[in-house]
Amino acid sequence: MNTNEKIERIRQLMKEKNIAAVIVPSDDPHGSEYVAEHWQARKWLTGFSGSAGTAVITQKDAKLWADFRYYIQAESQIQNSLFELFKMGEPKVPTFQKWLKDTLKPGDAIGLDGSLFSAANIKKFKSAFKTKDISLDTNINFIDDLWVDRQELPKSQAFSFSVKYAGKTRVEKIQEIREKMISLGASYHLMAKLDDIAWTLNLRGDDVHTNPVNISYLLIEPEKINLFINAKKVDQNLEDELKKDGVQLFDYSNIYSSLSTIDKKETILIDPENTNFKLYSSVNKENKIIEKPNPAIGLKAIKNDTEIEHLYDTAVKDGIAVVNFLYWMEQQTAADKVTEVSSADKLSEFRKAQDDFVDDSFDPIMAYQDHSAMCHYSASKETDVVIGDSGLFLSDTGGNYLTGTTDITRTISRGVPLKEEIKDYTLVLKGHMAVAFSLFPQSAKGYQIDALARQYLWNEGMDFGHGTGHGVGFFLCVHEGPARISPFPVDIKLKKGMLLTNEPGVYREGKYGIRLENMILVEEAFENEFGTFLKFDNMTYCHFENDLIDKTLLTQKEIDWVNDYHTMVYEKVSPGLEAAVAEWLKKKTIPL
C-alpha cells in the first residue's frame, strides 16, 4: 500500500464508522520522547520520518503538521502523496485542533486511538470541541487493522539495576511512593511512563533507542506491586528477585482489564499528564481517581548520595572521552575526510573505552559550520559533510553509563576564529557562567534563572530559541522532568540534588551555531537571615576554548571562574589521559 492507498482505506473505514476526521499522532501509549518503531503509525501512514508531527485525515483533506526542524524533510517525504504540510509555528498556520474545529461541522465526530494521547490532552480536546458540538471517539484504531507489516513490540531483556549504582532498593523506593500515595489518600497508583517505572523498580532494558527502559506498566496496590511486561523479557533470576521484593508479573496487555477490575471502593492515583486516556478511562466510574503528578517524578529528580558520588566519577570518565575526542579532532585535517557522522562514531569509541559505558544517551549532534546553526540538526547520510580546516564545529553528545547519564556540548574553531565568532562565543560563555556561579533562594524556579543565561546576548540583540537547561536522568533518559531552566514557566522549585543542564547558545542562520553545555547539580550553599540559598556544582569536566574567548569582555570574576574551572578540569581529567593528550590539555587550560 502506498500512502494514498492508505488514506483511501482509512476514508472507507471512516465512512463505515461515521467518523468525520481521524487524528494520527507520533506518540506511544507511554508518552515517551523516543518512540519505538512499533508505534510509528504516523510515519507508516505519511512516509514522513521525523520524530514529531501529527497527521489528520478527513474525506476531503489529508494534512500533516510538522515543526520548523522538519519543514524541508516533511515536504520532500510527502511530495508524492495527497498529504499537505502545515508548517507549525509559522504565522497564520492553525494548530490541528483549530483547523479541525474550523473545518468540521456541528454533529461531526473525530476518531482517534485514546491510548496514544494523555488523559489531560483528551480532556482539553473534549472541552475545546464541545463548544462546536463536535464529539470525540477515542476507540478508533484503523491503523492497527491496516498495518500488516508492523514491527513487533520491542523485546530487549530486562535487567536488574544494582543498588550499588541506584543507591536505593526498589523496596525503599516503593515505600517512599506509598507514603506519598497515603498522604494523597490513594490506595492504588498507576504508572505508565517508562523511565518512572525503570527508576521505581531499579530495572533497565533496551526497548527504546538510547533510553534504557522496558515497555511496561506498573500498578501499585496496597499489598501488591504488579508489573505488566512481556514475560519473555524477564528471566527466572530476575523474576525471583522481583517476587522476593513483592513485585508480581502480568502480561503487558493485561493492564486494561486489571484496571477495570479494581474494587470499586479503592482510590486510584493517576497522573493525567503522563497516563494515556485509554488507561484512564479503563478505570471504573465508581472508583475515585486522584489526579496528581506521579510521586516518582519528584523522587527520581532528586539524585541520592550514591548516585551523586557516581556522577562525579562519571564526569571524569566522560571528560576523558570528550577531551580525547577533541584532541583527536585537532589532529584531523580536511584531507583526513572526517565527517559529521564519522566523528560521532569516533567519540562513541572513546566513550566505549570508559568503564561502565552502555550506550549513547541520545543521537549525537555533530554539526559543522552552517549545520551548527540549526540547533536540532542531526547528521544523516544525505546531509553529512567533511569537517574542514576553518569554521566552527559543534558537538552535542552524551553517554549512558551504569554510573549515570551525561550530556555535553562543546564548540570549537577549525581554524583561526573570526572576530564575530569570538564575540558570540564569549557572550554565550558569559551566560553559561552567570548560571554556573549563580546563587539563588530555595524558592527559585527554573524560569527565574533562565534569563541569567540570556542577558549578555539580549544586550547585544541576540537570543536562542531553546531552553537553557533540562533535567537529566541517572542511567535513564537524558531529558527528565519535572524541573527545567526555560522561559516556559514550570511551577517546580529547583531543589538540592536535582541534575540539570546549562546550555545557552547562539545561532546565525547559514553561518554557524555556538552552544556550551555542562551538567550542573543543585546544592545547598548556605542559610542566613534571608533564608536558604542554593547553588550549582559543575558535573562536566571539559575545557572551553581559550582562543574563542575575548578576555576584554569578561569581568575579573568570570576570568577567575574560567581559570579555576580549567585548573579543575586538568586535575580531574589528565590522570586518565595519555601523556601527549595530557600535555595538550595542559596548554588548552592555560590561565587566561
Place this chain on the structure above:
Amino acid sequence: MNTNEKIERIRQLMKEKNIAAVIVPSDDPHGSEYVAEHWQARKWLTGFSGSAGTAVITQKDAKLWADFRYYIQAESQIQNSLFELFKMGEPKVPTFQKWLKDTLKPGDAIGLDGSLFSAANIKKFKSAFKTKDISLDTNINFIDDLWVDRQELPKSQAFSFSVKYAGKTRVEKIQEIREKMISLGASYHLMAKLDDIAWTLNLRGDDVHTNPVNISYLLIEPEKINLFINAKKVDQNLEDELKKDGVQLFDYSNIYSSLSTIDKKETILIDPENTNFKLYSSVNKENKIIEKPNPAIGLKAIKNDTEIEHLYDTAVKDGIAVVNFLYWMEQQTAADKVTEVSSADKLSEFRKAQDDFVDDSFDPIMAYQDHSAMCHYSASKETDVVIGDSGLFLSDTGGNYLTGTTDITRTISRGVPLKEEIKDYTLVLKGHMAVAFSLFPQSAKGYQIDALARQYLWNEGMDFGHGTGHGVGFFLCVHEGPARISPFPVDIKLKKGMLLTNEPGVYREGKYGIRLENMILVEEAFENEFGTFLKFDNMTYCHFENDLIDKTLLTQKEIDWVNDYHTMVYEKVSPGLEAAVAEWLKKKTIPL
C-alpha cells in the same frame, strides 16, 4: 453593637438560614485594590482595620486571616473579641478555604455575598468544596441587614478627562473595544473594574482614596453604551457630553436587572477575574457568555503618544518636587523634629506646587531606620518617629497629575553611611540598572526580567520579598495590570508603550530597608536577524546617592549609566529649581 454582639447576631441569622459558615472578605463589588469605607464590612465586623484580610464565622469559631503586614495590628485590634487570628503565610497555617473544608461537614452550606467575590474565585471555591459535598449560598448578606451606621456610597463629582491628556476620545476607545468584542464574537460587554471604566469613558472622579475613579458599571451594547452611576455625580454638562458620544446613564443599582433582561440571543463578553459573581450570575443562562479578559485592560496598558509626551513632562515636574524634598530633608536635623508623617506632608506640599497635580497616587511610605525594613510600612500616629541624624530613610511616594501618575522610591543616609549600607545600596542599584539597561526580545514576559534585578543580591545571599515592578496607570491607579515584573509568572508580554516600575530592594529586619524605584517605559530598540528587541526608557528624574554607592562594585557600563543618568537628571530638573537647590543637585550629580 460590639464585635461579639455582631458575631452573635450573625450566628442567629445563620441558624435561621441553615448556613454553617459565613465568609466576610475585604473586597468591594468592583475588585478594587483600595476599598471605599461603605464596603469595609470585614473591618466593621472584626474591628481590624488593615487593607486585607478575611473573616469567617461558624457557630463554634470566629476566625480572621491576615498577612504578615498586619500580624501585630490584627492581634491587637481583635484582642477583646471572640475573633482568633490565622497568620497567613506562616508554616502550617491553612488558607481559609482549606480550614473551611477541614472544619465543615458534608452537606453543610457556606454563605457569602456573591457581589464581593470574582466569578473566577467562586468557580474555584465551588469545585474545591464540591469534593466534600459542601455547598455555597452566594446570596447571604447578613451584614447589609445588621450594619445600621454604614457609610453611604461615595458620591464625588465625576468629570470629563480631556482628550488633550488622554490622547484618545471615548468614542475612539469604545470603537477599539468593539473591534475586540467582534473578533471574540461578543455583542455585549460588561465592565465592572473602576479604572477600566474611567479609562474607557475618559471620566475621572474621587470616589476611592488616591484613585481618581467613579463607582460605576459599564455595559457596552451593539448600538448603545450604558453607564450605571449615581445620577447626582454627573452634572448636566457632562451628561450632555456623554449623550453626544452615545453614552446613556442608568442608576448604579440597575445593573443587575439590566443584565437579566438582555435578549437571549446576545453573546456577552465577561472577564471572570474582574467581574463579581453576582453580576455574572445575573445574566440569563440562555445567553452565551464569552469568558476573556476585558479588552480595555490591554488597551489601557499601552500608553499612547499623547500620554507618553505628558509622562515625560510629568517626570520633570515630579522630579522637581522630589529633589526639592530631598534638599529640604538634608537641611532638617533631629532638632527640627521632622517625623515620618510630617515629611510626607512636606513632600505633598512640593508636589502641590507643580502644575496639574491632583492628589497623591497612594499613601506615602516614609520610613526611617528599622521601619524601612518593613517593605509595606505605613507611618501612623502610633508608629511615627522623628527622623534623626544617622541611619537610612526611605521614601516611596507618588503623585496623580492630570498629566500622569508617578511612583518613585529613594533611600538616603541621614549621616555617614555604614559599610554594610553602602554595599547593600550598591547591590540594589546594580539590580535596578540591570533592568534599566536591559534589552530583551519582544517575546519576553515580566517574569523573565525579574531575576535580572535580583542576581547581584542573590549572589551575596540576599533577596527581596516583593516583585521588581508593576504597571502604572495614566492619571489612574498606581498599580495597573496586566503586565508586571515579578517571580510570579503572568503570561503577558512586555509591549511597546507599557509603563512599569523598576523597584528592587533589600530589607534587614530591625535595621534598615533600601529600595530604589524609577518608572520605566517599554520602547522598541531595533530589529535584526534575531527579531525585534525592546528596551526601557527612564520615566523618573531624580538622582541616586553617590555617597551610598561603592564604585568598586560597579562595571564601567554601570558607572557610565549612573553618570549619564545624573547628567540627564540635572539637565531636566535644574531649570525648575531655585538656585540654591540647583547648585545642591549639581553636587549630588557629580560623576562617580
